[in-house]
Amino acid sequence: MTSLRPFHAPDLFKVNPVNLDVLTENYNIAFYLTYLAQWPTLFFSTVNADGNLTGYMMGKTEGDGKEWHGHVTCLSVAAEYRRIGLARTLVDNLERRSDDPAHAFFIDLFVRTSNRLAIDMYKGFGYSVYRRVVGYYGADPGEESEDAFDMRKPLSRDVNRQSVRENGENFKVSPDEVYL
Numbered sequence: 001m002t003s004l005r006p007f008h009a010p011d012l013f014k015v016n017p018v019n020l021d022v023l024t025e026n027y028n029i030a031f032y033l034t035y036l037a038q039w040p041t042l043f044f045s046t047v048n049a050d051g052n053l054t055g056y057m058m059g060k061t062e063g064d065g066k067e068w069h070g071h072v073t074c075l076s077v078a079a080e081y082r083r084i085g086l087a088r089t090l091v092d093n094l095e096r097r098s099d100d101p102a103h104a105f106f107i108d109l110f111v112r113t114s115n116r117l118a119i120d121m122y123k124g125f126g127y128s129v130y131r132r133v134v135g136y137y138g139a140d141p142g143e144e145s146e147d148a149f150d151m152r153k154p155l156s157r158d159v160n161r162q163s164v165r166e167n168g169e170n171f172k173v174s175p176d177e178v179y180l
């Protein structure tokens with residue numbers, strides 16, 4: 001049995017089994033707590049019958065005018081709870097909340113261009129590549145950099161689908177041209 005509920009600060013003591021994944025970004029405590037303070041309704045988790053964390057979505061809203069959007073900062077599901085629809089549930093929930101009450105135009109996210117599984121999953125959820133952010137990951141010394149795809153899905157407010165484009169894979173930008 002799985003429940004969907006808001007992420008609570010003490011959940012940070014339970015997050016390691018979910019974060020033990022090379023494709024899941026690990027942040028410092030202050031970063032998680034800032035999200036909880038600023039966007040408490042957009043940071044939520046799935047828990048099993050024993051109350052253990054099985055996955056979570058860390059989201060936010062940002063941007064001005066037509067760029068007002070929901071953003072997936074981190075989505076991760078514990079390895080032993082994958083492929084039972086938890087990511088779909090977490091993404092659906094963020095989309096619903098970004099649509100109403102936030103009235104955002106679209107949702108977006110950044111994903112490593114090597115993360116084929118996640119890219120295909122998001123395409124299956126109706127997202128498409130808007131642009132390629134060159135060297136988005138790994139700006140730290142000694143790290144190999146990797147590009148990100150900025151993927152987007154229009155919400156009901158974007159009636160004319162102005163937030164998406166064809167062939168976004170070929171539209172290259174630098175990290176300082178995007179919201180971080």
Ligand SMILES: CC(C)(COP(=O)(O)OP(=O)(O)OC[C@H]1O[C@@H](n2cnc3c(N)ncnc32)[C@H](O)[C@@H]1OP(=O)(O)O)[C@@H](O)C(=O)NCCC(=O)NCCS
Nearest residue numbers: 023024075076077082083084085086087088111118121124
């Ligand atoms: C990507 C990730 C979140 C998917 O979580 P999940 O709970 O297993 O995904 P779901 O069960 O909701 O699957 C949704 C759809 O994605 C696709 N999918 C998910 N895992 C897949 C796999 N291993 N192989 C093929 N397709 C897969 C399927 O189309 C699936 O729908 P279906 O089961 O009806 O066929 C999880 O693998 C994960 O945490 N990965 C590491 C972190 C990461 O990459 N996060 C995303 C980066 S932004």
